[in-house]
Amino acid sequence: MNEASILDIISPVMVGPSSSHTAGAVRLGLIARNIHGENIKKVKIILYNSYAQTGEGHGTDKGLIAGLLGYKPDSTIIKDIFNSQDMVSLEYRFEFRENFAKHPNAVDFIFEDDNPMTISAQSIGGGEIKVCKINEFDVSLDGKFNSILIVMGDKLGAIAKITSIIQKYGANIATLNCDRKTRGQNASLVISLDNEISADAIEEIKKEISPHLIRYVKKLEY
Amino acid sequence: MTIKTFEELKETCIKNNTEIWQTAQLQEAQIHDITVEEFRARVNKTLSAMKEAIKNGMESSVLTNGKMGGFDCAKQKEYYKNNPCIYGKLYEKILCYSLATSEENARMGRIAACPTAGACGIVPSVIISMGEIYNIDNEKLINSLIIAGITGQIISFKVKPSGATAGCQAECGSASAMAAAAMAYLFDCDTDKILNSSALALKNILGLTCDPVRGFVEVPCIKRNPFMALHAASAVEMAKAGIVSVIPIDDIVDAMEQTGALMSSDLKESSRAGLAKTKTAIVMEKACFTKKYYSALKE
Ligand code: SF4
Numbered sequence: 001m002n003e004a005s006i007l008d009i010i011s012p013v014m015v016g017p018s019s020s021h022t023a024g025a026v027r028l029g030l031i032a033r034n035i036h037g038e039n040i041k042k043v044k045i046i047l048y049n050s051y052a053q054t055g056e057g058h059g060t061d062k063g064l065i066a067g068l069l070g071y072k073p074d075s076t077i078i079k080d081i082f083n084s085q086d087m088v089s090l091e092y093r094f095e096f097r098e099n100f101a102k103h104p105n106a107v108d109f110i111f112e113d114d115n116p117m118t119i120s121a122q123s124i125g126g127g128e129i130k131v132c133k134i135n136e137f138d139v140s141l142d143g144k145f146n147s148i149l150i151v152m153g154d155k156l157g158a159i160a161k162i163t164s165i166i167q168k169y170g171a172n173i174a175t176l177n178c179d180r181k182t183r184g185q186n187a188s189l190v191i192s193l194d195n196e197i198s199a200d201a202i203e204e205i206k207k208e209i210s211p212h213l214i215r216y217v218k219k220l221e222y
Numbered sequence: 223m224t225i226k227t228f229e230e231l232k233e234t235c236i237k238n239n240t241e242i243w244q245t246a247q248l249q250e251a252q253i254h255d256i257t258v259e260e261f262r263a264r265v266n267k268t269l270s271a272m273k274e275a276i277k278n279g280m281e282s283s284v285l286t287n288g289k290m291g292g293f294d295c296a297k298q299k300e301y302y303k304n305n306p307c308i309y310g311k312l313y314e315k316i317l318c319y320s321l322a323t324s325e326e327n328a329r330m331g332r333i334a335a336c337p338t339a340g341a342c343g344i345v346p347s348v349i350i351s352m353g354e355i356y357n358i359d360n361e362k363l364i365n366s367l368i369i370a371g372i373t374g375q376i377i378s379f380k381v382k383p384s385g386a387t388a389g390c391q392a393e394c395g396s397a398s399a400m401a402a403a404a405m406a407y408l409f410d411c412d413t414d415k416i417l418n419s420s421a422l423a424l425k426n427i428l429g430l431t432c433d434p435v436r437g438f439v440e441v442p443c444i445k446r447n448p449f450m451a452l453h454a455a456s457a458v459e460m461a462k463a464g465i466v467s468v469i470p471i472d473d474i475v476d477a478m479e480q481t482g483a484l485m486s487s488d489l490k491e492s493s494r495a496g497l498a499k500t501k502t503a504i505v506m507e508k509a510c511f512t513k514k515y516y517s518a519l520k521e
Contacts, residue, residue: 004224004375004378004379005250005253005254005375006246006250006265006368006371006372006374006375007250007254007261007264007265007268007371008375009336009337009371009374009375009378009383009400010265010268010334010336010337010345010367010370010371010374011268011334011335011336012334012335013267013268013271013332013333013334013335014332014333014334014335014339015330015331015332015333016326016327016328016329016330016331016332016333016339016342016439017286017287017327017328017329017330017339017340017438017439017440018339018340018439019335019338019339022330022339023335023339050437053437054436054437054438057287057288057436057437057438058287058438058439059287059330062330074271074332076331076332078330079329079330079331125384125386126338126384
């Protein structure tokens, strides 16, 4: 991570009123969009705890939708997003729940379109976010880097194969995090890159190790 | 090496014979691996957003999201129309601009978090008002925002600017210290007086809790912004006269860290005590939940 900077103190420029409940919500929507893909037709969004209780007043619902539609946290359209043209092609509904096993600002995106998928994430403060689950797989993603996300069976030598493919395509690995509960179980791998990587590389990894899930998730620019 | 304390900041300025803003912008260019000009351009972007938020807020009287505010800046402006501010034009502007910005934030307008969205009215109101009253050019305003920035940054190394971490002293309090530094610089104070202004401002808000009613960034937040901006102005007035904070600023930050740690979490953004649990707040809370429940039934 970058050292704390003056720019972190005097920004972001954002739509109010709350960095965690508004700006964070937009960023959650954006990362869900980056993971799912831009073509979003139908989604159910479940808000938990503080997000469910005070979310409406903080524009959390508007922020999440605006993010899913690709708007940045400083777009003035967020306030009126429900009346915008973009909403025409998006079918959505919200549910509000209490579940104190979850983070106070937790959200589930349940995509019910051609690309069904469930993404669980949370807004952890100051606009920072974390994706913690995709479908049934535990992951950990913060949107700070372009990342390759892989869930795979715990196969011997898979990581070596993956990294050599990444190198072949000229990408630089910034960090590599592997999470596996017990031996022989699924492992989730988040590989953060310093630069970009082509779709071909992702295809090649897919062929080579046939993972349960693989996604190239672009970093959040804001 | 990033400058971590105000003592280091002062020493670096003396060693290199630079002003605070020069020291700060050199360091930032290094951190981000960009030129000083590029860094200043980014700061200018924030400054522009601040000006715009003030402009929008000054023209609006739309209710805020939580419906507890949004009309006060308009009231204040209206009052000043027939009753010129007895403390002068600078006071009037700071008061109106900080109200304007924080109301704009609470109605989902575009603002610059500085250091947070809840405290977004404090630094801009002081910088922009000074600029307008004394006809200060934009480059110098950028310098002042850089000074506010490094002040907040150094505080944040010990105390994160978040009500949940250390109460409102860390949000609006830090913002007040930042604004004081910027304002002192705009009055051409030297490094010692700039640091002293921050010290005086910060010292006087230690212990400020965070107890927002219904969890919204509205009560007490909106009206706290003008208070904290003018609080910064008082600190600068004293520093200009040569009044010195007996406790130096680095020590005050330590005290703020300790005070934040000792503060009950009920008073740190959880809305479980203080103003948030007053009789009036509870009545308001109940009224809103019923309404929400009702609209959920309707669906
Ligand atoms: S009271 Fe709490 S929410 Fe309001 S400005 Fe202060 S720290 Fe932020």
